[in-house]
Amino acid sequence: MSALVLTAPPSAATADTAPGPGEPVTITADDLPTWQTDGVVWTIAMLGDTVYVGGNFDHIRPPGTNPGDPQEQPRRNLAAFNAATGLPLAWAPTVEGTPFTDTTHQFDCDDLGNNRWNCDAVWELRPSPDGTRLYAGGDFTKVDGQRRGKIAAFDLPSGGLNGFAHEFNSRVKALAVTATTVYAGGFFIKVDDIRRERLAAFAVSGGALTGWAPTADRGVHAMIISPDGGRVVIGGDFDHLNGNLPHGLGAVRADTGASVPWATGVDRVSDSRRSWVTDLVKDNEAIYASANGQSTFDGRLAVNPGDGTLRWIDNCLGATQAITVMDGLLYSGSHAHDCSSQPDGFPELVPGIPYQRLLAEPTHPDPARFDTPPLLHWFPNTNGGPTAYNQGPRALDNNGKYLWAGGDFTNVNGEKQQGLARFASLSVAKDVNPPEPVRKPAVAKPDGTTGQLRVTWVQTWDRDNKKLKYEVIRDGTTVVHTVEAESRFWDLKSLTYTDTGLVAGSSHTYSVRAIDPFDNRVRSPSSDPVQAG
Incomplete structure (x- = not known):
C-alpha cells in the first residue's frame, strides 16, 4: 500500500452513549476506579x-x-x-x-x-x-x-x-x-x-x-x-x-x-x-x-x-x-x-x-x-x-x-x-460524568433597547454525548431559556439568548447550565451584574 488515501462524503455520525436513531451506541467515556x-x-x-x-x-x-x-x-x-x-x-x-x-x-x-x-x-x-x-x-x-x-x-x-x-x-x-x-x-x-x-x-x-x-x-x-x-x-x-x-x-x-x-x-x-x-x-x-x-x-x-x-x-x-x-x-x-x-x-x-x-x-x-x-x-x-x-x-x-x-x-x-x-458498556455501568465546565457567560444590554439583556456563552462539550441541553438561569434560580445544540471539543460555537420584559433599570446576573441526555449537569459561574436599561 503506497500513499493509499480514500475519501468519503461528508456525513454526520452522531454515535455516543445516547445516539440518534440508527446510530451505534458506544461504551461510556467515564473512567472507572482501577488500580x-x-x-x-x-x-x-x-x-x-x-x-x-x-x-x-x-x-x-x-x-x-x-x-x-x-x-x-x-x-x-x-x-x-x-x-x-x-x-x-x-x-x-x-x-x-x-x-x-x-x-x-x-x-x-x-x-x-x-x-x-x-x-x-x-x-x-x-x-x-x-x-x-x-x-x-x-x-x-x-x-x-x-x-x-x-x-x-x-x-x-x-x-x-x-x-x-x-x-x-x-x-x-x-x-x-x-x-x-x-x-x-x-x-x-x-x-x-x-x-x-x-x-x-x-x-x-x-x-x-x-x-x-x-x-x-x-x-x-x-x-x-x-x-x-x-x-x-x-x-x-x-x-x-x-x-x-x-x-x-x-x-x-x-x-x-x-x-x-x-x-x-x-x-x-x-x-x-x-x-x-x-x-x-x-x-x-x-x-x-x-x-x-x-x-x-x-x-x-x-x-x-x-x-x-x-x-x-x-x-x-x-x-x-x-x-x-x-x-x-x-x-x-x-x-x-x-x-x-x-x-x-x-x-x-x-x-x-x-x-x-x-x-x-x-x-x-x-x-x-x-x-x-x-x-x-x-x-x-x-x-x-x-x-x-x-x-x-x-x-x-x-x-x-x-x-x-x-x-x-x-x-x-x-x-x-x-x-x-x-x-x-451501559449494560453494566451508568453514564455519570457531566459535560466539561461551562465558562462564565457575557451579558450586555442591546443598543437602543429597554428592559432587555443579551446573554452570550460558548458551548461546552461532553466526552460521550454530542447533543447537550443548555439552560439560561437568571439571578441564580429562574430558568428563562432552554436550547439543545451539538458540540465537539474542536468546534465550540457561541450561543445567545435575549431576555426581554425586564424592569427598566433592574440589574441581573446569568449563568448557563449544560445537561447531557442522562441528566448529568454542570453550571457556569454567574456573570457580572448588568442593568437592563
Whole structure:
C-alpha cells in the first residue's frame, strides 16, 4: 500500500452513549476506579472477568494514589485484576530479564529512564482458546527464579508456572494460540539454537518446537489467526514475508508456514519514511490492523482475511498502537492529532488542545454512506506519559462488558491514574460524568433597547454525548431559556439568548447550565451584574 488515501462524503455520525436513531451506541467515556501500575503496561489479555496485564512495572497501587503509597503491592511485570471492580488479584509472578538486543542495538538495563522498557518487559499475553493456559512473551529470562528464555506459560485458573520452556535469542513480541499450536513472532533468529527467522511455532501438547518456519526479514509485532483457522496473519516492520511483499502485513498457512496470496501492506518509502503494523484484531468477517508511521500511514485499516484485499482504511494521523473490537466498534489507542480525512473527524489540533488518544469507529461502516469509517463521538483521553515516545495508550482488550486500556500514561480524563484505565458498556455501568465546565457567560444590554439583556456563552462539550441541553438561569434560580445544540471539543460555537420584559433599570446576573441526555449537569459561574436599561 503506497500513499493509499480514500475519501468519503461528508456525513454526520452522531454515535455516543445516547445516539440518534440508527446510530451505534458506544461504551461510556467515564473512567472507572482501577488500580494502577508504577510503569508501562504493554499488553492486556482478558479472560472472562479476569484481566491479565504485562509490561515494565514493579508495583501496583489503588486509584488516586501516588507511587509509594502505603497500600502499594509488589508486582514484577505481571499482574491480574478483577475486570468488574478494578481490584487486584493475588497472582504475582516475578519476571526478570536482561537487556534487549537486536542485530544493531543493545539497551542498558541500568538506565531506569527511557530504556527501562527494553529490559525485562512482558510484551505479549495470550490465553489458550479453552482458557486453561496463559502464554507470555517478552525480553525476560527468568520467571519465579526459573529459566524461561523470553517465553513462558501459566496454568489457569491456578496461575502456576508450568514446564513450557524454550530459549529465544531475542525478544518475543507477538503470540497467537490455537487448540494445537502456539505461534511466536518477534526479533529473534534462533530458538533453542535452531534457526527461526522471527517466526516459530510450538505444539500445545508437549510444547515441542515444530517444523513451522516461515521467515520475516525484520521485526514481527503482531499475529492473529484468521477466522477460519487456516492462516496466521502477521504484522510488523518487515519488508518481506517468506521473501514476498507487501511490507508490514501478510499471511502464511497455519499448518505449513507457506505463503498465501495477500494484497494489502502498509507504506514503505525508505527506512526513514515507513509504516509498521502494531496490533491485529478480528471479528468473523475481517482482520483489523493498526499502524505507527514516520510521515506515512499510522491509522487503522480492515482487510478480508482470505486474501488481504482492503475493505477500508482511515488515515487519521497519530501513531496508533492498540485496537480492540467490541459490539461492532473498533476502539483504538493512539496520539491522534489530525483525523480530518475521516467523516466527523477533527482537523489538525492547535496548541492548547491535547492530542486525542482514545477513539472509536464502526468496524463495518455503511458502504452506501461511507468509504472511510466515521469517527464516533467517544473522547475519553489520557496524557502521553513520561517516556521518550510520549504515546499514552499501548494496549487494549475487552470482555464484551468492560474495556481496559494500558500504557505509559499518568492521567486519565484529567485525573491522576497511571498505566491502567477501565471503561464499561451501559449494560453494566451508568453514564455519570457531566459535560466539561461551562465558562462564565457575557451579558450586555442591546443598543437602543429597554428592559432587555443579551446573554452570550460558548458551548461546552461532553466526552460521550454530542447533543447537550443548555439552560439560561437568571439571578441564580429562574430558568428563562432552554436550547439543545451539538458540540465537539474542536468546534465550540457561541450561543445567545435575549431576555426581554425586564424592569427598566433592574440589574441581573446569568449563568448557563449544560445537561447531557442522562441528566448529568454542570453550571457556569454567574456573570457580572448588568442593568437592563
